[in-house]
Amino acid sequence: MVMMFDLKRIKKFQDSFGIHFNNQDLLITALTHSSFINDFYQGNDVDLESNETLEFLGDAVIGMIVSKLLYDMFPKWNEGSLTKAKASIVSGSNLAKLSNQFELAQYIYMGKGEENSGGRTRTSNLANAFESLIGALFIDKGYDSCFDVIQKSINEDIKLLKNNSESDEIFGNYKGTLQEKLLSEKSNLPIYKVVSIQGPDHNPSFTVEVYINGKCLGLGVEKTKLLAEQRAAFNALNNPKTFSN
Structure with missing residues (x-):
């Protein structure tokens, strides 16, 4: 071959x-x-x-x-x-x-x-x-x-x-963690946008982008809108540009 x-x-x-x-x-x-x-x-x-x-x-x-x-x-x-x-x-x-x-x-x-x-x-x-x-x-x-x-x-x-752990327990709520960190820095709150929904009705795939101060700083692709938002928040938390002044 x-x-x-x-x-x-x-x-x-x-x-x-x-x-x-x-x-x-x-x-x-x-x-x-x-x-x-x-x-x-x-x-x-x-x-x-x-x-x-x-x-x-x-x-x-x-x-x-x-x-x-x-x-x-x-x-x-x-x-x-x-x-x-x-x-x-x-x-x-x-x-x-x-x-x-x-x-x-x-x-x-x-x-x-x-x-x-x-x-x-x-x-x-x-x-x-x-x-x-x-x-x-x-x-x-x-x-x-x-x-x-x-x-x-x-x-x-x-x-x-x-x-993102406390007392050896994972938060699991990355949207909440992201919002808390942005509030502590007196930054604008994140805005989540669904940019596409693909796949059949029984197995959809949601793509969500999270915007902070007008910039897309995280993207998530998951089987539900909520999970896609959590994934986008997770990626924003891991993006060095999110908390840079």
């Missing part, structure tokens, strides 16, 4: 990622969106898979490792607090942010239609690519390599959780 793809491109990604795969086909599969196969190889006798099954595996691996990190980092938190923290870290918008740390978007193989419709910036594609990458890494290198990558990737998320 490797010879069907740009080897220089694959090597460049591995150099930037800092890990070189033993099985190059696994990495290629992790970077292959289903639209690429539909556009270029549908009906052809080609042994090529999309990243969907690796995404399934990666989702489980990420969940397990994030759970372990939170369990070790916050030993006095109760189950509810740990569950909220995990949900925040493994949410689609946050995984897309982690994907951007490795500039995954430019390496994904996708069909022309998907790319022309904004596929390289679509949150779901970026999140799925990160999950697929971790799934491939788990098969190729094992648990320890995945643990190292995820631990480094979510370091800032862990710091933010620490900063």
Whole structure:
């Protein structure tokens, strides 16, 4: 399969990622969106898979490792607090942010239609690519390599959780925390705007932006409007521009 793809491109990604795969086909599969196969190889006798099954595996691996990190980092938190923290870290918008740390978007193989419709910036594609990458890494290198990558990737998320905890309990209400901090600095209160609602009625995806002093300082993409607002507030709290004068 490797010879069907740009080897220089694959090597460049591995150099930037800092890990070189033993099985190059696994990495290629992790970077292959289903639209690429539909556009270029549908009906052809080609042994090529999309990243969907690796995404399934990666989702489980990420969940397990994030759970372990939170369990070790916050030993006095109760189950509810740990569950909220995990949900925040493994949410689609946050995984897309982690994907951007490795500039995954430019390496994904996708069909022309998907790319022309904004596929390289679509949150779901970026999140799925990160999950697929971790799934491939788990098969190729094992648990320890995945643990190292995820631990480094979510370091800032862990710091933010620490900063928003009190008596070893997570606040969970990032909107309230953001508002309190802005009030303490005598700043204008945040304004939340729903910029899009996508997907079917039974499984919608809300995109919300939070504006402070007229500037968009946080974005959230979640399954409900409230969760998207909380995610936007979470990202605003983690944005150094939010509290800079």
